[in-house]
Amino acid sequence: MTEAERRSKAVKERRAPRAPQDPDLERRKIEERTTEQWIDEGSVRREASDAARRAGAGGAEPQQRRVPKPLDPEVAAELSAALGSQRGARLTERLAQASEALDRERFQEARRIATAIAKEAPSVAAAHELVGLASYRLGLYKQAVSALEVAQELHSNPALLPVIADCQRAQRRWAAVDRVWGEIKAASPSHDVMAEGRMVAAGALADQGELRAALAVMEPALKRPKAVREFHLRQWYVLADLYDQTGDPISAKRWFSAILEFDDEFGDVRDRLRSLGR
DSSP: OOHHHHHHHHHHHHOOOOOOSOTTOHHHHHHHHHTTTSOOOGGGOOOHHHHHHHHTTOOOOOSSOOOOOOOOHHHHHHHHHHHOHHHHHHHHHHHHHHHHHHHTTOHHHHHHHHHHHHHHOTTOHHHHHHHHHHHHHTTOHHHHHHHHHHHHHHSOOGGGHHHHHHHHHHTTOHHHHHHHHHHHHHHOOOHHHHHHHHHHHHHHHHHTTOHHHHHHHTGGGGSOOSSOOHHHHHHHHHHHHHHHHTTOHHHHHHHHHHHHHHOTTSTTHHHHHHHTTO
16 A cells, blocks of 8 residues: 555545534435545545445445435435336335445445436436546546536536546546536635645646645635534545645645644644654
């Protein structure tokens, strides 16, 4: 395992899921999940295959299956309108199971169920979203982009744009990354979605060896907010990593140290500081 892979693994293991803002709405849960679980740490990831290795193929079958949380009523209504009340109710239950499988990192199961639903009810955006997100976590980036773009056409969701950008980055489709980054900026999404898009855009530039340009993209993250959230810490990690790569250990140490002010166990920050001679 390379040093970059070790860094990425440490950061991914550190990140804990946050509670959704509205647990009763399945679509909201999907949107939030896209900005919390899929994005990599800017320049940390180097090879597309890393994401597949980190994601794996899902955990072991539990002894007792949890009851899936109900879907957003709007999605249930879409399924019923497309397939009739009886069949719609059945697929509503199945889509909830797929969402639950994705939450539990059973990506193959989630993708299999959601793919079948998307074929039967192609007008339901939530099914395509789940196919795309599960494909992403499995490292199936081309398939993920295809499904997520269909979902975007059916139901515009700015939170999916950084996922699409990261899929394009994994395929080294730099022009596509730039295009989606432009769409993110034009959409003026929430701060966390903008941050995720910024990290992907900077990471794509760093992948191409354009470290100064990557730092320029990350410049808005240099301003400390009044209330620090987890996505701010991840942006600071990207900044520190980029400064380290550009041969500026003083700036790298400053941003790694800033992370520790708010989270003294964030990823491999302590190890990075020691390597910089803290």
